Amino acid sequence: MITKEEIARALDSADVSNLSVARRLGCRWREVDEVRQGLNIPTYQRGRRAAAATLEELFTAQTVAVDGGHLHWIGATHPRGTPVLNLRNQTTTVYRWAFRAEQGREPQGKVQPTCNYPFCVAGGHLEDRAMREERRRKETGA
Numbered sequence: 239m240i241t242k243e244e245i246a247r248a249l250d251s252a253d254v255s256n257l258s259v260a261r262r263l264g265c266r267w268r269e270v271d272e273v274r275q276g277l278n279i280p281t282y283q284r285g286r287r288a289a290a291a292t293l294e295e296l297f298t299a300q301t302v303a304v305d306g307g308h309l310h311w312i313g314a315t316h317p318r319g320t321p322v323l324n325l326r327n328q329t330t331t332v333y334r335w336a337f338r339a340e341q342g343r344e345p346q347g348k349v350q351p352t353c354n355y356p357f358c359v360a361g362g363h364l365e366d367r368a369m370r371e372e373r374r375r376k377e378t379g380a
């Protein structure tokens with residue numbers, strides 16, 4: 239019996255067809271398609287690989303601006319809700335990617351939203367460990 243988690247792991251990008259996953263795992267096409275819909279992974283299209291999207295295009299296509307300057311993520315997420323970007327079998331959290339795009343540097347440690355919008359991916363609403371420690375120093379006045 240193939241679980242949805244196993245299918246989700248095999249189905250990690252739009253570059254993988256339902257049929258190839260079904261064949262690899264020995265399950266039904268329909269089961270794979272259900273998981274794909276659930277994860278919001280676009281339908282595989284033959285030949286689209288050549289024109290593969292960049293992470294920036296994927297980010298833009300999967301975010302919706304909401305009141306307060308927040309960015310709502312409509313793309314794939316980890317089971318705990320963390321937004322993830324999938325591109326050519328590589329997965330990165332949207333937090334890390336948006337942080338890098340906003341700050342122009344690699345984040346240190348964990349990147350988390352600072353606002354109260356659930357799973358907000360607005361670059362300016364994210365902080366890494368260095369920023370968190372700096373903010374706490376200021377807050378405590380130490």
Ligand SMILES: [Zn+2]
Binds near residue numbers: 309358
């Ligand atoms: Zn926000």
